[in-house]
Amino acid sequence: MHSVNVSVPSSEGLSMAGTIDFPDDKPIAWAMFAHCFTGSRHTPAASRVCRELTNFGIASLRFDFPGLGQSEGDFGSTSFSSNVEDIKAAHRWMSENYGTPQLLIGHSLGGAASLRAATELKALSAVATIGAPFDPAHAVLHFADRIKEVDDEGSVTVVLGGRDIVISREFLEDLAEVSVESYLPRLRKPLLLLHSPTDQTVGIDNAQNIFRITRYPKSLVSLDRADHLCTRQGSAQRAAQLIGSWVAPYLKPEYQPEPLEAGAVATSATGTKFADVVRTRHGNLLTDRSKSDGGKNLGHSVSDLVAGALAAHGSQAIRALARKKKIRLDAVSVRVHPREDGGFERSIEISGDIDEATRRELIASIPEMELSVDDRHA
Secondary structure (H helix, E strand, O other): OEEEEEEEEOOOOOEEEEEEEEOOOOOOEEEEEEOOOOOOOOOHHHHHHHHHHHHHOEEEEEEOOOOOOOOOOOHHHOOHHHHHHHHHHHHHHHHHHOOOEEEEEEEOHHHHHHHHHHOOOOOOOEEEEEOOOOOHHHHHHHHHHHHHHHHHHOEEEEEEOOEEEEEEHHHHHHHHHOOHHHHHHHOOOOEEEEEOOOOOOOOHHHHHHHHHHOOOOEEEEEOOOOOOOOOOOOHHHHHHHHHHHHHHHHOOOOOOOOOOOOOOOEEEOOOOOOOEEEEEOOEEEEEOOOHHHOOOOOOEOHHHHHHHHHHHHHHHHHHHHHHHOOOOOOEEEEEEEEOOOOOEEEEEEEEOOOOHHHHHHHHHOOOOOOOOOOOOOO
């Protein structure tokens, strides 16, 4: 995985700070993530979910709404409706500059905004929310004791997430005018609702109400033992794994690797210094150089792969001869150690009721590995 910081124009032309998390290979699909109320693209749910989705081949844009994080603008001049328009603007920008997002994910109030925006984004294939409120006005509960001050003075500064946030009268009026019953039944996209049954900020009844009035196909999945902000270790990653598995049937892959003939492998490098995706018929391996060799140690080194091949080669040869001669073995363990001269040393342990002569015969059965490479340049 690698990440790229970008600048995304908001619906009003402001610069919204964004990050796109790319998989190691070419993306099979694109997604977007709308963060929680007064949060940012670096909150655990946003960053960890998007990074984990790269393991499913999905590249995701996460961005800061205007006036938050590193984006331009004044939060006091924003509203729920403007956030909806900003999601739509980010979707247009992604479609024009990278790829059309098929998946829209929203967390908390960002989830409510995503549900509203999704009714107008025809290119979407699916929508997922994490801890989303049924009514966007639920956000008012964060500062319910200050609402009268907003009415009297036009705005009020509250401390949310350790930061001073200006809440305006216009913000509250916009929330009051939102009618979820007018748009949720019009959501014609596959929907996944993830919600913790112990969420103390947005209760599970919110997910139940969204589920009640939306159309099928829809799924409500319990994100058990997760807190609202998904700060608990592993909760955001689990949410991403659920989303990645659920959305797969709904995606239209934009990239399909060419099939490989038996025994062939292929590599691809996208955006990282020395890392490669080694593709085989049985799956992919990520390779990289060690940090001491100029890489970032993101995957297996070439030495790892050669040593692994030597170990497997030896183990298989021993077991093949044992089967041929009907010699019963309990276990075969082969360890390969790199030497300072660039070569390898192999140590072999064979468990079973065999004598020393048989042991030597089995070890002697390992043929030398000869590598012959004929380079062809495309």
